[in-house]
Amino acid sequence: MTEYAIYDVFTGTALAGNPLAVVFDADHLSDGQMQAIAREFNLSETVFVLKPENPVHTARLRIFTSQRELPFAGHPTVGAAVALADRRLGGTLPANGIDMVKMLEEKIGQVRCAVRLQPGKAGFAEFDLPKLSRQLDVEIEPADIGAALGLDPHEIGFENHRVSLWSAGVPFVMVPVHDLAAAAKADCNAYEWERFAPMGDGQLAFAYVYCRGGVNHAASFHARMFAPGDGMPEDPATGSAAAALSGAIHHFDGLPEGKHALVIEQGVEMGRPSLIHLHIDCAGTEVSHVRIGGEAVRIAEGKLMI
Structure with missing residues (x-):
């Protein structure tokens, strides 16, 4: 069995923003299974969380639409960063919240994310563009x-x-x-x-x-x-x-x-x-x-x- 969570991203309000499926501990899944799962969720994107290639990094992400894999996408990066912070803390937060930095590996390269969690509020994540426009x-x-x-x-x-x-x-x-x-x-x-x-x-x-x-x-x-x-x-x-x-x-x-x-x-x-x-x-x-x-x-x- 593989755990997952659904996040609404780029919003602090449930049932707004862009929905995202985050599939945790996905190292055992094949490429074909990841693509099939993304089709099953049928959201704009599904992100799979794997062990990082560099052990000092937080995680490796693979991002799929219902049709194909993407090298990079914004709402899966934000959603995965918040989901990983939520999962690590298990809902236990200090009264004044907590800030942390996540280093994520994506097909496009390394993506540095800063995450802010506060009690009773939606999580916030901000990432540096790995490649300028x-x-x-x-x-x-x-x-x-x-x-x-x-x-x-x-x-x-x-x-x-x-x-x-x-x-x-x-x-x-x-x-x-x-x-x-x-x-x-x-x-x-x-x-x-x-x-x-x-x-x-x-x-x-x-x-x-x-x-x-x-x-x-x-x-x-x-x-x-x-x-x-x-x-x-x-x-x-x-x-x-x-x-x-x-x-x-x-x-x-x-x-x-x-x-x-x-x-x-x-x-x-x-x-x-x-x-x-x-x-x-x-x-x-x-x-x-x-x-x-x-x-x-x-x-x-x-x-x-x-």
């Missing part, structure tokens, strides 16, 4: 974007933000739109998207629609993510997309030297509102450091009879 050279026609996402060409782009392809390990076509109304209108046609969507880092890029502001007053940006090729019509919170967005924000907004704290809301149109914390540090004219963070709350636990 970079722009990939590709030409994408706004008319194709409009046909695939149900948007008029004049609704695409705001200020100097233009359609572009970025990746911090997972590629996303960044689709800036004028406002919340245009974002709400977006609806991805899988056939049209796969007809022209570019490749990046060896995989088909996903669609990431974003605009300034949000329904939540704390939001710097409002976003939606569509991944029809991965069996995911829409995702309620996507840390890897926020990671990729960091490069686009720096590129188009010309962030000055210093630290920039942003909040991205996602999942609003799905009825699963999420808040992703994005911290971009700039040294001179370059991005030097990026962190992604958010809350995670456990909503279920159980055992797999495998």
Whole structure:
């Protein structure tokens, strides 16, 4: 038998955010079993916790969608970090909470996470991006974007933000739109998207629609993510997309030297509102450091009879 837990990630409220299955002590499972279990849970992602290759690290993670394995993803990293901290402490916390650091091994490389647990509150984890976002050279026609996402060409782009392809390990076509109304209108046609969507880092890029502001007053940006090729019509919170967005924000907004704290809301149109914390540090004219963070709350636990 193998124990698992379900966490809602990038939210402090149960039944919001992005649900994640965390399967513990998964070293005995084969690749095929992991993929089958991910299909069984049928969530956007399932993360399997294994013994680390380096014994001084906390754990090794393998991340699966219902269709394939990913080298990196944000909400499994946040959720697994909080789940491992919860599991280690067994629900016993000092009155003022506890901070700890987790070093996680993922396909993309080592990921350093800071975790904060407080009595009566959702856990919070923040991780350093193992790879900074970079722009990939590709030409994408706004008319194709409009046909695939149900948007008029004049609704695409705001200020100097233009359609572009970025990746911090997972590629996303960044689709800036004028406002919340245009974002709400977006609806991805899988056939049209796969007809022209570019490749990046060896995989088909996903669609990431974003605009300034949000329904939540704390939001710097409002976003939606569509991944029809991965069996995911829409995702309620996507840390890897926020990671990729960091490069686009720096590129188009010309962030000055210093630290920039942003909040991205996602999942609003799905009825699963999420808040992703994005911290971009700039040294001179370059991005030097990026962190992604958010809350995670456990909503279920159980055992797999495998």
